[in-house]
Amino acid sequence: MSGMLYRLSVVHRKLDEEIRREARRRNPDGFRLLRLKKLKLAVKDRLAGHWKRAATAGR
Template sequence: MADRYLEYLSREHARLEDEIRLESKRPRPDEVMIARLKKLKLAVKDQMQNWASSHASSDRLTA
């Protein structure tokens, strides 16, 4: 299940990156929306890193 969660976060991160890219290409991009998307993307990245570090520490405990 944990791998599925990390896959979900990775897909969400890529989706947000695509939305940022598409909005940036518009003739008059919504800068507020881009800022919000970037904050969400950063939050997802933080979740991925937290999951990876907690998963790595639990692996060390069980090894």
């Protein structure tokens, strides 16, 4: 796994943990949850793009 893929996967996992932590709060901040989810989705999209390029480069 390349360094970029590793770093993106670490960021994705940390965002997931932060989303869970915020959702468990007594009064979760809806705006913060939305922002975290959008960031997580953006990281997921970048990960998918890197995997796709890596798969086509290996052919």
